[in-house]
Amino acid sequence: MAPRAYWKGYLKLSLVSCPIAMYPATSEREKISFHQLHKQTGNRIRYKKVDADTGREVENADIIKGYEVSKGEYIEIEPEELEAVEIESKRVIDIDQFVPKDEIDELYINNPYYIVPDGEVGQQAFAVIREAIRKEGMVALGKVVLTSREHIIALEARDNGMMGVTLRYPYEVRKQEEYFEDIEDENVPKDMLDLAMHIVETKKGKFAPEKFEDRYEDALKAIIKKKQKGEKIELPKERGPANVVNLMEALRQSVKDGGSGSRRKAERSRPRAAKKSGRTSARQRKAS
Numbered sequence: 027m028a029p030r031a032y033w034k035g036y037l038k039l040s041l042v043s044c045p046i047a048m049y050p051a052t053s054e055r056e057k058i059s060f061h062q063l064h065k066q067t068g069n070r071i072r073y074k075k076v077d078a079d080t081g082r083e084v085e086n087a088d089i090i091k092g093y094e095v096s097k098g099e100y101i102e103i104e105p106e107e108l109e110a111v112e113i114e115s116k117r118v119i120d121i122d123q124f125v126p127k128d129e130i131d132e133l134y135i136n137n138p139y140y141i142v143p144d145g146e147v148g149q150q151a152f153a154v155i156r157e158a159i160r161k162e163g164m165v166a167l168g169k170v171v172l173t174s175r176e177h178i179i180a181l182e183a184r185d186n187g188m189m190g191v192t193l194r195y196p197y198e199v200r201k202q203e204e205y206f207e208d209i210e211d212e213n214v215p216k217d218m219l220d221l222a223m224h225i226v227e228t229k230k231g232k233f234a235p236e237k238f239e240d241r242y243e244d245a246l247k248a249i250i251k252k253k254q255k256g257e258k259i260e261l262p263k264e265r266g267p268a269n270v271v272n273l274m275e276a277l278r279q280s281v282k283d284g285g286s287g288s289r290r291k292a293e294r295s296r297p298r299a300a301k302k303s304g305r306t307s308a309r310q311r312k313a314s
Contacts, residue, residue, distance in 0.1 A: 033172060034144055035117040037181075039155045044148030046119070048170075048190060051138040058246045108174065119168040119179060119190075121155075127165045130180060134193045141181065141188040156183045221277040228281075 031047035062071040074083045091108070092100035143152040159166050160183035170179045170192075177192040249259055 031144070032139065033170065035119065035170075037141070037152070037155060037168075038118055038120045039158065039166075042151050042154060043118075044151035044155065045144040046141055046148075046152065047144040048139045048141050051140050051189065058243060058250070116171040119170045119181075121166045121168045121181065123167045124159075124162055124164040125167060125180075127180075127182065130165065130193070133199050136177075136192040136194050139179075139190045139192075140184075141190050156186075156188055159183050159188070218274060218277060221274075221281055225277070225280050 029049055032050055033048040035046065036043050037046045063069065064071060075086070075089065076083050090105070091103045093103065094100050143149045159181060166181040168179055168181065169176055170190075171177070172192070178195070179190045179192050181188050181190050252259055
């Protein structure tokens with residue numbers, strides 16, 4: 027069964043437009059999740075919406091949104107009043123700018139979506155816009171309304187479709203100076219840096235997400251299986267990182283450990299050569 031589209035509307039580049047559908051490119055559904063249970067009965071916990079002053083339960087039909095203008099004072103907003111926020115990006119992603127992808131700071135990247143043509147009618151227009159973006163080698167910026175909020179979205183060609191990534195607004199990104207200003211400007215000795223760079227070199231590889239292992243998820247599954255079998259769950263011994271007494275010695279030891287591991291790996295991958303010896307094997311003597 028095909029997944030349900032998260033958003034449907036139109037993609038527009040100047041006078042060219044086509045119907046599109048957007049689907050979330052990531053999912054948390056496969057992760058293990060827990061329910062809250064009553065310890066005595068084993069029944070699930072159900073939450074009720076109650077009036078903060080009276081303590082009485084409130085029906086969903088009687089709940090509206092409110093914006094707090096001062097402590098305890100709210101401006102009430104009815105659902106139909108929210109519908110009055112009429113902006114074009116509710117139904118149309120209008121491309122209004124192209125920017126180099128490497129100029130987008132990673133801090134601004136939010137959620138990824140797959141974008142596909144919605145129906146056969148607009149497939150050619152979709153392909154035209156997609157290839158125009160691909161040929162430019164840049165990212166197209168537009169606006170889209172998701173969950174009642176307008177987001178900036180960056181579009182790029184991906185195989186036969188497109189990928190859209192919502193971007194954060196500047197007010198959503200915390201200033202790095204608040205966190206980095208107290209870090210002292212350390213003078214890094216060249217010999218230490220050389221050793222560290224050597225460690226980096228020995229650990230270089232290609233980005234292969236298929237090799238990522240969610241060890242916490244695997245451990246959770248193992249615990250759940252043990253509980254199903256009635257086995258006892260034992261707490262692991264707490265382990266912490268070793269205290270670094272001498273940074274230079276730690277770097278040297280890391281190089282030594284990494285180097286020997288790399289050499290063993292290289293030796294295993296090399297074809298074994300025949301051992302040279304002054305002795306003649308039994309097979310060789312028989313052949314002669």
